[in-house]
Amino acid sequence: MTEQRFHYAKKQFGQNFLIDETIIEQIVSIIIAAKSEQIVEIGPGLGALTKRLLSLVKELTVIEIDRDLIPQLERLGSGFNNLKIHQADILKFDLATLSKPNQTIQVVGNLPYNISTPVLFHLSQYGSVVSEMIFMLQKEVVERICAHVGSKAYGRLTIMLQYHYQPQYLFTVPPQAFKPVPKVDSAVVRLTPYKIKPIVAQDEKLLTRIVTQAFNARRKTLKNALKGFIDEKLLTVLEIDSQLRPEAITLQQYVSICNHLVNEKNLL
Ligand code: SAM
Numbered sequence: 001m002t003e004q005r006f007h008y009a010k011k012q013f014g015q016n017f018l019i020d021e022t023i024i025e026q027i028v029s030i031i032i033a034a035k036s037e038q039i040v041e042i043g044p045g046l047g048a049l050t051k052r053l054l055s056l057v058k059e060l061t062v063i064e065i066d067r068d069l070i071p072q073l074e075r076l077g078s079g080f081n082n083l084k085i086h087q088a089d090i091l092k093f094d095l096a097t098l099s100k101p102n103q104t105i106q107v108v109g110n111l112p113y114n115i116s117t118p119v120l121f122h123l124s125q126y127g128s129v130v131s132e133m134i135f136m137l138q139k140e141v142v143e144r145i146c147a148h149v150g151s152k153a154y155g156r157l158t159i160m161l162q163y164h165y166q167p168q169y170l171f172t173v174p175p176q177a178f179k180p181v182p183k184v185d186s187a188v189v190r191l192t193p194y195k196i197k198p199i200v201a202q203d204e205k206l207l208t209r210i211v212t213q214a215f216n217a218r219r220k221t222l223k224n225a226l227k228g229f230i231d232e233k234l235l236t237v238l239e240i241d242s243q244l245r246p247e248a249i250t251l252q253q254y255v256s257i258c259n260h261l262v263n264e265k266n267l268l
Contacts, residue, residue: 007046009180013066014112018048018136020177027188028052030170031108031134040098042090042109042119045069047076049110054080061098065089090119095126104131113138113182117157120145127164127193134170134190142169142187154247156215160208162251163201165191201255202262210261211254214246222246226257234260 009015018024027049031039037058044050044062046069053060054077061084062073070087077083086093099105107130111119116137123133137145140153146167147153161167173186201207210229217225223232223242235242238256240249 007068007072010066012114014043014114014116015045015066016110016113016178016180016182017045018110018177019179020173023173023177024048024052026171027108027110027134027136028056030188030190031106032056034106034132036106036131037103038098038100039106039108040095042107043112044073045110046072049108050083051076054083058082060084061086063088063090063093091115091122095123096129099129105129106131107133108135110136113141113184116141120157120161124160124164130193132190132192133165134188136173136186136188138182139172139185139187142167142189145189145191149250150248152247155218156211159211159251159254161191163197163199163204163207163255165193167191199252199255201258203258206261207255207258210258214249214254218246220245222249229261230257 009017039053039057039060041050041060041062044064050062050073059082063086064073067087070085073085107123144153144155144157145161146169147158168190170188170190173188175181175185213229214225221243223235225246232242238260240253
């Protein structure tokens, strides 16, 4: 038996610990079904998922920001030889440093909800070293990731994640599954990176800037929202209705705007 010391949940680290054994088992069985050689868990906390995964997987690396939780994680790993602990901020962590030749990483975790969007943007750049990501997130965030064009939930997060990953809404989790109990529902999502992207932006940074500017003014028409980037003429060439709002524009159309601008610049 591992001894567990008392720990006050810290709001600044988005600590809502999973306590529902059925949900924990459900998530663990989805994770191990992928039979990954290396699993990276973000925000292991008190080890709800970690302690189950340890006995089932080959290599487990955990990244936890809260130094007060490290002794508990070390105790959990003491009977095993497959746990690596990094006390670090995932937003500053280079996931590529964990990848080994010919081995991809499965990234999992019950993410801290207060920084889930920046974490997802940070992770979106690691599609080439990741086999899949399984995350528990605020339900509303999962809905935004999986949204369809034209819906209220469709936005910057949808486009930038769907550019790199195929999302799959797995199941909803009620607030009572956590301690302390959050105010919102949660959901588990699977993100599978494209091996070959169906749509390729010639300049991903430019695509990010275009999409960010468009959704900073999501109530404006596309033409007005993207003032400075594009004009009516370009939208006519691309057969995009300039009167549409940013949420009515598909990923493919944003990429075509981006690629057109890159090609225009190259011609100058
Ligand atoms: N996995 C545990 C569970 O399910 O019970 C804890 C989940 S809790 C929602 C989020 C965890 O992420 C906490 O342990 C928190 O300390 C950690 N965390 C918060 N911000 C982080 C960051 N920037 N980098 C790494 N871990 C972070």
